[in-house]
Amino acid sequence: MYESTSNAVSLPNDIARIQACIDNPLDRSAIGKKKIAGVIGDVPSSYSKSPSLWNGAFRALGLDAVYLPFDVPDSRLQALVAALRKAEHLMGVSVTVPHKTTIMPYLDDLDEQAKQINAVNTVLRTGDGRLVGYNTDGKGFLESIQTPQPGQTRPFVETLKGMDVLLIGAGGAARSVAFSLAEVLHNGSLLISNRTSEAALSLVEQIRELSPDARAIEEGEIAQAATRVGLIINSSTKGQGGIRKTRDGKLTTLEPYSALAPANPALIPESEYRGAEFHRAWLSASLSDIEANNRASWKLALSIPLETGFSDLIYHPEETVFLRHGRLSGHRTLNGKGMLIAQAAHAFFHMICRPYLDKLGLYHSETYRRIFKVMFEVW
Template identity: 50%
Template sequence: MSTRNPSIGLELARLESHLANTFSPDVRAYQRFAGIIGDRPSQYAKSPSLWNAAFTALGLNAMFLPLDVDQPKLPDVVRVLRASERLLGFSVTVPYKVSILPLLDEVEEKASRIGAVNTVARMADGRLVGYNTDGSGFLASLTAPVVDRPLCDGSIAGMDVLLIGAGGAARAVAFFLADQIAPGRLFLANRTDAAGQDVARAVNAAYGNAIAVGEEQIGELAGRVGLIVNGSTKGQAGLRRLADERVVMLEPYSALAPATPAPVPAGLDPASDEARRRWFEASRPDIEQNNRRSLEIAAHAPAATAAYDLVYAPTETVFLRHLRYSGHRTANGKGMNIAQAVDAFCDRVCAEYLRDSGFEATAVRRRVTEEMSRVW
């Protein structure tokens, strides 16, 4: 066996040794692979089903894998991926869209300005190059019919927007929104003021129309803006492992109000029924307070205000449900997820692979969009 180009099984075994999840044996039948790095993408990410449907439809001998990575293991995972000649590239999801930057060899200009990466392509020489397709995917799904009727018909220039969250995806959306809504204002609300202010400073250096606000101002601003966007992880399904190793759940919470969930009790399997029961008992007062405030805000938001949630698992978060109940137009992250995945697949991660396989760019983009929309 060549040490320079080992079998796919050996490469995946090296990778698997640094992950919190394992692969099924059948993945070793493929010649090329891509994946998604995050804390627990195997629990909620749509990307594996989308990308694998596209690979199958195009007859490509490749597969896409969820890569569950604990924070201390991130450098090791990136090192193993860089060394793999069979790797096409990978997506990046929470919480690593920012922290992965120093581990890459190069970052495109716009992604560097945003300060977050959601797509990484492996070059022929082994370099890992980072891109950001979140912002363009968000705008495409907001104003054009990617899979459903767009939430906003026509131009959003001059619209005031409230964006909740300051993580990697929210940063990308902030830059693209600020550009498109000018001279409208972009209000940035985040759980920690420092992170929100950091994003606002970066956006203002480019566009000058961002204002950082505290979570306590969400209720007031919801009554003044034309669009509310959740870019935080509040409402997302699955377990969330925090930087201090505590595990929490955020699915019962709305992005419209503060959330202070109790940690899953130490010593229990976080995925067990007992852990969930005890976590819920401890967190219930906070969940009830969050939901009450959210319903109040939704009830008093102007009828014309629309709501968009970058979260897509579950398909309707508490945030969206409360706005829908109160008569507002809503959309989840499905369209954005598909639009950014098509961009990453066709123009970044698989661009060279597709050219070498003889595909014409326009036709393959249409086919990939159709397949990803079909299986979502």
């Protein structure tokens, strides 16, 4: 918890209540009496692109609003949600790893799709102070692969109708993507692989009605499946930059791993974290596993037909090991930048800022185009 009392005391009450629940200091001078939006996650202040995207769009539209990162551990999530409910200047928040599912019981209402997916990535604060959860990840993903990105004339995928797709991962983002894909694949089949096979099996059960051909496969079956599909999507955290904390307080990183093969990195107790020494200790303990993962991935990438697209939800790093292996073996690749921007622009325009834009007469398609363009430029 951030403990600068001098900062907390002089903040407006609603912001001081939020500050008491989070680990990062809020910038008092940037807040003033502005309307507020933000992102809830483990440490979004250290890696999230969302604050620069949203604040860039606020500035471009001349809105008196600010978007803030909220770093919150599981233990203070419920208290933070209560503080957000009371925050009169709050328009809404985005939700990211690892709170997308754990936040759900604390909200006042859930959109049907968020219930189905069992994950929330956007929370609106209504005029009467209720917090309502939605999920727009899947829609953002589809938009990013089916619409030409700025500067391009063709989309990453012309049509998903009838395409066979391999989805790696079955966490919050994967579930949202799977529901959206299931609606558009028609007779194409969706293969879902997850480290924990139960999660893939249960996701397949849930989308069975929309996608009768959906099937869960083991991580060890990725190699076979990947050579038979038109599109491979990584929606797992394999390849994600930065240090990750497991629920039992251990630290690790998945950045050197490709999604095409298993990853069993070393886990180091948080109490042993010593900056650069952590990286050295972690790397020497994980090196042979990384080498095995990368070797298997290179070999597989070389055997995948050239027409198969490699798409990753991750945008940090911009090119994951999975995408690098895809590109260097001759495939088309796409990272998660377009998805993040598509769902951010959607949440900004249609959801979180909609009442504000309505009031200013700015809720029209030109504003949406502007938001999208600015977010791409400030990336």
